[in-house]
Amino acid sequence: MTPLQDVIVKIVLEENASAAVDADADLDRAFSDIGIDSLGAMAVMLKVMERYDIKIPDSEVDKLRTPNLLARFVEGELTRLGRST
Amino acid sequence: MIAIRAIGAYVPGGRESNFAKKQMFALDDEFIAEKLGVHQVSRKSAEEETSDLCVKAFLDLKTRLTRSVSEIDCVVVCTQNPDGHGIPHTSAIVQGKLGLSDDCACFDLSLGCSGYVYGLSVMKSFMQVNDLSTGLFFTADPYSKILDPQDKNTVLLFGDAAAVTLLEPAARPGAWVAPLFRFCTRGKDGGALENRNGALRMNGRAVFNFSATDVPIQIRALLQEAGLGVNDIDLFLLHQGSKFIVDQLRKRLDVPSDRVPINLAGQGNTVSSSLPLLLRDYLDDPQLRRIVLSGFGVGLSWASCLLTRST
Numbered sequence: 416m417t418p419l420q421d422v423i424v425k426i427v428l429e430e431n432a433s434a435a436v437d438a439d440a441d442l443d444r445a446f447s448d449i450g451i452d453s454l455g456a457m458a459v460m461l462k463v464m465e466r467y468d469i470k471i472p473d474s475e476v477d478k479l480r481t482p483n484l485l486a487r488f489v490e491g492e493l494t495r496l497g498r499s500t
Numbered sequence: 501m502i503a504i505r506a507i508g509a510y511v512p513g514g515r516e517s518n519f520a521k522k523q524m525f526a527l528d529d530e531f532i533a534e535k536l537g538v539h540q541v542s543r544k545s546a547e548e549e550t551s552d553l554c555v556k557a558f559l560d561l562k563t564r565l566t567r568s569v570s571e572i573d574c575v576v577v578c579t580q581n582p583d584g585h586g587i588p589h590t591s592a593i594v595q596g597k598l599g600l601s602d603d604c605a606c607f608d609l610s611l612g613c614s615g616y617v618y619g620l621s622v623m624k625s626f627m628q629v630n631d632l633s634t635g636l637f638f639t640a641d642p643y644s645k646i647l648d649p650q651d652k653n654t655v656l657l658f659g660d661a662a663a664v665t666l667l668e669p670a671a672r673p674g675a676w677v678a679p680l681f682r683f684c685t686r687g688k689d690g691g692a693l694e695n696r697n698g699a700l701r702m703n704g705r706a707v708f709n710f711s712a713t714d715v716p717i718q719i720r721a722l723l724q725e726a727g728l729g730v731n732d733i734d735l736f737l738l739h740q741g742s743k744f745i746v747d748q749l750r751k752r753l754d755v756p757s758d759r760v761p762i763n764l765a766g767q768g769n770t771v772s773s774s775l776p777l778l779l780r781d782y783l784d785d786p787q788l789r790r791i792v793l794s795g796f797g798v799g800l801s802w803a804s805c806l807l808t809r810s811t
Contacts, residue, residue: 454535454708454744461709473705 416442419486426462427482430455442482449482463489469496501810502624502635502667503675507780508561509663510553511767514543518656525652532656533765537743541768542659543644549583551593553662554638558598561664569666572598574627574635575606578615578772580695580798581645582608594638605632612693612798613739614683615639615772616663617805620793621681623667635667639772648699657742658700659768663776670810676783676791681805682722684714693798707797711745715796715804716752722792722804734788736760739795740774749794771797 416424416439424436427449434450435441441449446456460471463485469492471479479485493499517540518532532539544553554577562569575598577591591606605626611618616639623637640662647655670677692706719736723729736755738746743762750760763778770777775793782788789809796802 452531452535454531457705457708458712458744458748460705461712464709465713473703476705 417486419490420482422466423459423463423482423486423489426459426466427451429462430458436482442486445480446482460485467493469493501670501677501679502627503670503677503810504620504779504783504807505666505668505675506561506564507663507665507776507783508557508559508564509661509773509777509780510556510560511542511659511661511770511777512544512548512553514545514660515540516543521656525656527652535742535744536656537746537762537764538657538659538768539765541656542661542766542770544642544660548642549593550577550579550581550640550642550662551583551590551597553640553642553660554590554594554664555597557638557640557662557664558636561666565666570634571603572600572634572636573604573632574623575600575604575638576609576619576623576626576635577638577640578609578611578619579639579641580610580612581641581643590640591638605630611772611801612641613741613769613771613774614795614797614799614801614803615641616775617681617793617795617803618683619772620665620678620805621683623665624678627667633668637665637667639663639776641771641773643700643771646695646698646700651699651701653702653704654700657769659770661767661770661773661777663773663780665776673809673811675810676807677810678805678807680722680726681803682718682725683803684718684801686710686714686800689800690798692800707741707800708745708748710800711741711796711802712748712752715749715794715802718802718804719753719792719794722806726806728790728806730755733790733792734759735782735791737775737778737782737791737793739797740764740769740778741797742769
């Protein structure tokens with residue numbers, strides 16, 4: 416796991432301690448399939464925005480269905496802003 | 501100092517079960533119970549107007565009083581869903597229905613979920629400046645007037661209710677007074693929760709992000725100004741937006757759940773009435789010394805205050 420994936424997994428577990436993110440493959444499963452409902456996903460995204468001081472526009476939210484898609488979005492934003500993870 | 505003497509409330513008898521709608525909105529029982537926290541939403545009858553809810557809350561208030569109320573010289577109604585089309589103002593209609601004297605100031609406040617905190621400050625100031633002795637502050641915002649039954653963002657959350665808070669100069673030590681307030685507004689984001697062509701629309705994510713981020717900052721600033729810490733507060737009464745948002749705020753404030761009560765299950769989010777509906781259960785508890793109230797939502801607007809015992 417990359418450091419960014421580690422942070423996202425940690426945040427996912429903070430929002431739902433029983434979320435199923437034990438293996439790398441789980442990071443490609445939809446939030447709903449790893450035990451994070453729509454409100455839980457909202458809380459994960461808010462914490463990610465706060466942690467990295469970025470915005471996730473409403474137009475992107477529905478696309479960020481898995482932890483890895485979220486991680487890739489964050490990576491792209493940080494690159495665009497000239498910042499590191 | 502103007503103090504809260506008693507709170508009356510009226511929750512209409514009509515109910516819509518959220519569990520009965522779980523198929524329609526693809527929800528499960530756990531989500532309804534543990535995330536929304538709203539098992540059923542209260543609904544007024546078609547014949548009941550906003551002022552009728554206020555009158556019924558006043559009838560409940562009278563049953564809670566051990567001594568009579570003197571002449572009422574101020575009636576304020578917080579609503580954004582007034583009687584008819586808003587003219588005349590609902591507070592005047594309530595004054596008429598209660599048969600109060602002409603020597604009674606009446607005006608409405610247009611605020612949503614932050615309205616109870618604002619209203620306490622307005623009542624306190626207005627009564628003190630004008631030397632008024634008995635004020636009634638009503639909250640009544642029956643959102644069923646503007647709900648779209650197909651909109652799961654709103655129809656599962658909002659319930660109808662009214663509350664009335666009786667305010668008088670503190671007659672004895674120990675009465676609840678509000679010495680400190682904080683108010684904030686972010687009008688540029690007001691579209692997150694608005695009446696659009698007669699129907700309530702809510703961007704749940706925007707409202708959640710705002711609430712979870714800004715409300716704890718305001719509460720901490722209030723406590724800092726008071727020279728108090730989170731552990732000095734006996735109860736945090738937070739606007740009952742949903743169980744999810746109250747739980748999030750509790751975690752972000754780092755307060756144990758027994759100091760952040762939730763009473764959503766039976767009627768839902770009753771907008772500006774959610775705080776008085778909670779507060780009335782604690783007014784007479786002699787163990788409590790300090791309470792924080794915080795309301796947040798439509799505006800976007802958020803307001804918090806400290807309640808303490810008068811000396």
